Amino acid sequence: MPPLPPNELERVGALRDLQILDTQPEPHYDAVCSTAAALFSVPVALISLIDADRQWFKARCGIAAEETPRDLAFCAYAILTDDVLVVDDATADPRFASNPLVTGEPGIRFYAGAPLILRSGIRLGTLCVIDTKPRTFSAVQKGQLQNFARIVVAHVELHRERMALDTALAERTRSEARIAASEARYRVLTNALPQMVWVMTGTDGSAIYTNEQFRSYYGVIGSQRAERVSRNHPDDAAHMTAAWEQASQHERMYAVEGRLRRHDGLYRWHKLIMIPVHRDGSVVEWIGTALDIEDIVTARNSLEQTTDLLRFAQEAAGAGVWQWNLDEATVRNSPESARLHGLATEVDTTAWVDVSVKTWAASVHPEDVAQVKATHTAALRSGTTYKVEYRVRDAAVAEGYRWLMSFNRIVRDEATGRPLRVVGLDLDITERKAAEQRIAYMARHDVLTGLPNRTVFREHLEQRLSEVRRGRGRAALLCLDLDRFKSVNDTLGHLAGDDLLCQIAGRLKATLREGDVVVRLGGDEFAIIVSHLDHAHQASTLAQRVIDAVGQPLDLGGHLVTVGVTVGIALAPANGIETDALFRNADLALYRAKASSRNTYCFYEAGMDAAVEKRMQLEIEMREAVVCGDFALHYQPVLRLADEQIVGFEALMRWPHPTRGMISPEAFIPLAEETGQIVPLGDWALREACTEAASWPNDLRVAVNVSAVQFQQPGLEQSVVSALAASGLAPHRLELEITESVLVQDAEAVIACLHRLRSVGVRIALDDFGTGYSSLSYLRRFPFDKIKIDRSFIREISDPDAAAIVRAVVGIATHLGASVTAEGVETVAQLEQVRQEGCTEVQGYLISRPLLTEQATEFARGERVRAAA
Structure with missing residues (x-):
């Protein structure tokens, strides 16, 4: 059964959204079928829509069935192509020869199907x-x-657009209904408010809406603003007009208090608020409200006649309030103030507490006493309200002190101006201070590991380099990058990855001397600033100590794993005395260390810039070569030892550079994998190899290498299916070669992908066996069709140990039903020994060097080729 089309859920969802699933016949679709049948002189024409488990016919001609299982449907293959799928004779096509629709009724022999693809790319079915x-x-x-x-497709798209138009019209009707309902609710709301509400234009101030409270208060009144202003109290009219003119000039909201004359001549205090309504940058309306505050003003005037303490307590509403009587040197505390200052008694926690100034001040943190006194003294001289933050002793707080923000005012004798007392309001800001400290810490530290972050890194490095510039010693910068971290993260999950980073951070801190700083730059990148350096070997000693510490096994939730670390070192002042320059040079040294062997360290050297530039130039040229199609495939024959018959070729990628000559795969394949270019290159190699192999006789196979990077990216399976469909190559003639490193990335997902490819008919070979992780469990979990023994074992096959390894691999493969290919056979002696050890196939220079496309075609057409030839 062919694989499901891409985006299956989206495709089925589109069929449902279009409302064409299982619907009644439609004449225009039937007309297409009958016209197609007549035009091509065939008895059957169908419009087939593909579900997850069936195909069903939207329209049909010449057949009574309404649907078939998907695994029998020719259309399930046609939907995957971008061209017309043509089967001239189904009995000769291995995909369909045993299909019940071919062997039985209706006896299909010829089939041609064009995919139905919407503009959005969704594949619905076929005609x-x-x-x-x-x-x-x-x-x-x-x-x-x-x-x-x-x-x-045009009919479907037209149906889709009509549905969208109907939906839009329905939505517009609903929107208009919502607007009408909203306006009705607005009127009900404004009439229910205690305030007067009116809306006036932004040009002449005419009232275009008034609520019931407005009309009942003013009575009969015109819409002009002048008529409303005439109802303002004469004593309030001036400041109310001034407030309006200021607000209208700046087009902003304003609030003002004033008395308004009621329809019966009585004036009452109101609070007026006017809010501008902007549209396209201009004020088009003003919304006004007037709340009757007559009772509030009366109460406010009454409150102003009470003591300052009562007025301040009213405003404080639950905060700690206190009064300091300057003549008596006593402080009177509200219950909340007494609690905040640790003065509350267990006998009565609701009573005000009087204490001496000395007792009250004794609770203040010693470091804050001077600030509190200075602020108070300055306020006594200036007579202003003042604010101060300080700590007071409180055993209930973890740190032993509570933070307070105190707002205080000096109360003076109105006649003499002499200060009488101080009234204060205290707010508990302990949590705010703790939050500020946490935020300050987080701004300078990595949240996961607790190490300093980039901000601290740059500050510390700049500070140390400024000392180096003044001749105060030498320093070093180590840039660190973990090896194999991504593999652990992908295999065990992000939580395990986070645990790993935290453990590594602890190990790095343990390697440092006093005064050195380790920071996390991000991801799995760290840096160490060596503040004082006498000799360069001290930096290398630290780097090796870091490598040894990081390389110890880690326990991640019961999984023992090991990672490595690569270190780049730059010295100051030798390699730079500016922050960016030194960091860049340490990073270049890190890059060189990673490029050489990893899990090592490297000092910066002059000329590394040129090496990086050379690599970048090669990368640029490789990208251009991919776009321009400058790569080529060479083909190396594979010989079956049983009958000395050529059974296929391995496709090997080559890069004939116009100026550099032939570039070795060892040079450009790792670069292509690192930059992601291996994905389009691998896709091209699949298509090219399948197209070439389709012209070979005798069912010769073609083997194509697949990189681990290709498995990490989506679309590999689609690329294989597309290459087979486009070339017409039978799936069993394609062999995909993978290395053991592919299985390490995400073994479960990779093995599942290999099973799906194998179900299509593609053969799977395990390449370079014995040079990677060599996990025999992979051979048990996936039935490889072929195991290829690496050339390093064949080169040393005369050695008994190497021969024993080859013999063991052959035994395992034989037990598992897989063939064994010996790579790199270059001599007759090697050939005879691998034959003796039981290998079933060989390839190498003894048989043939890799051949150009034309040479491979000629080689393939030869009837038999002897190994010794």
């Missing part, structure tokens, strides 16, 4: 024509069938 006799299909007929498919 196909069927005959019970073999026949051919010309390019013109394929174009005509595609045109009919476009007509079907």
Whole structure:
């Protein structure tokens, strides 16, 4: 059964959204089927829609069935192509020869199907024509069938647009209804408010809306603003007008208090608020409210006649309030103030507490006493209200002190101006201070590991380099990058990855001397600033100590793993005395260390810039070569030892550079994998190899190498299916070669992918066996068709140990039903020994060097080729 089309859920969802699933026949679709049948002189024409487990016919001609299982449907293959799928004779096609629709009723022999693809890329199904006799299909007929498919798609798209238009019209009707309902609610709301509400234009101030409270208060009144202003109290009119003019000039909201004359002549205090309504940058309306505050003003005037303490307590509303009587040197505390200052008694926690100034001040933190006194003294001289933050002793707080923010005012004798007392309001800001400290810490530290972050890194490095510039010693910068961290993170999950980073951070801190700083730059990158350096070997000693510490096994939730670390070292002042320059040079040294062997360290050296530039130039040229198609495939024959027959070729990628000559795969393949270019390169190699192999006789196979990077990216399976479909190559003639490193990335997902590819018919070979992780469990978990023994074992096969390894691999493969290919056979002696050890196939220079495309075709057409030839 062919794989499901891409985006299956999206595709089925589109069928449902279009409301064409299982619907009644429609004449225009039936007309397409009947016209197609007549045009191509076939008995059957169908418009087939593909579900996850069936195909069903939106329209049909010449067949009574309404649907078939998906695994029997020719259309399940056609939907995966971008061209017309043509099967001239189904009995000769291995994909369909045993299909019950071929061997039984209706006896399909010929099939041509064009995919139905919406503008969005979603594949709905196919338009196909069927005959019970073999026949051919010309390019013109394929174009005509595609045109009919476009007509079907156009009908679907038109149906889709009509549905969208109907939805839009319905939404507009609902929006208009919502607006009307909103306006009705607005009027109900404004009439329910205790305030007067009116809306006036932004030009002449005419009232265009008034609520019931407005009309009942003013009575009969015109819409002009002058009529409303005439109702303002004469004593309040001036400041109310001034407030309005200031607000209208700046087009901003304003609030003002004043008395308004009621319809019966009585004046009452109101609070007026006017809010501008902006549209397209201009004020188009003003919304006004007037709340009757007559009772509030009366109460406020009454409160102003009470003592300052009562007025301040009223405003404080639950905060700690106190009064300091300057003449008596006593402080009177509200219950909350007494609690905040640790003065509350267990006998009565609701009573005000009087204490001496000395007792009250004794609770203040010693470090804050001077600030509190200075602020108070300055306020006594200036007579202003003042604010101060300080700590008071409190055993209930973890740190032993509570933070207070105190707002205080000096109360003076109105006649003499002499200060009488101080009234204060205290707010508990302990949590705010703790939050500020946490924020300050987080701004300078890595949240996961607790190490200093980039901000601290730059500050510390700049500070140390400024001392170096003044001749105060030498320093070093170590840039660190963990090795194999991504593999652990992908395999065990992000929580395990986080645990790993925290453990590594602890190990790095343990390696430092006093005065050195380790920071996390991000991801799995760290840096160490060596503040004082006498000799360069001290930096290398530290780097090796770091490598040894990081390399120790880690326990991640019961999983023992090991990672490595690569270190780049730059010295100051030798390698730079500016922050960016020194960091860049340490990073270049890190890059060189990673490029050489990893899990090591490297000092910066002059000329590393040139090496990086050379690599970057090669990367640029490689990207251009990918786009321009400058790569080529060479083909190395594979010989079956049983009958000395060539059974296939391995496709090997080559880069004939116009100026550099032939670039070795060892040079450009790792670079392509690192930059991601291996994905388009691998896709091209699949298509090219399948196209070439389709012309070879005798069912010769072609083997194509697949990189681990290709498995990490989506689309590999689609690339394989597309290459087979486009070339017409039978799936069993394609062999994908993978290395053990592919399985390490995400073994479960990779093995599942390999099973799906194998179900299509593609063969899977395990390449370079014995040079990677060599986990025999992979051979048990996936039935490889072939195991290829690495050339390093064949080169040393005369050695008994190497021969024993080859013999063991052959035994395992034989037990598992897999063939064994010996790579790198270059001598007759090697050939005879691998034959003796039981290898079933060989390839190497003894058989043939890799051949150009034309040479491979000629080689393939030879009847038999002897190994010794």
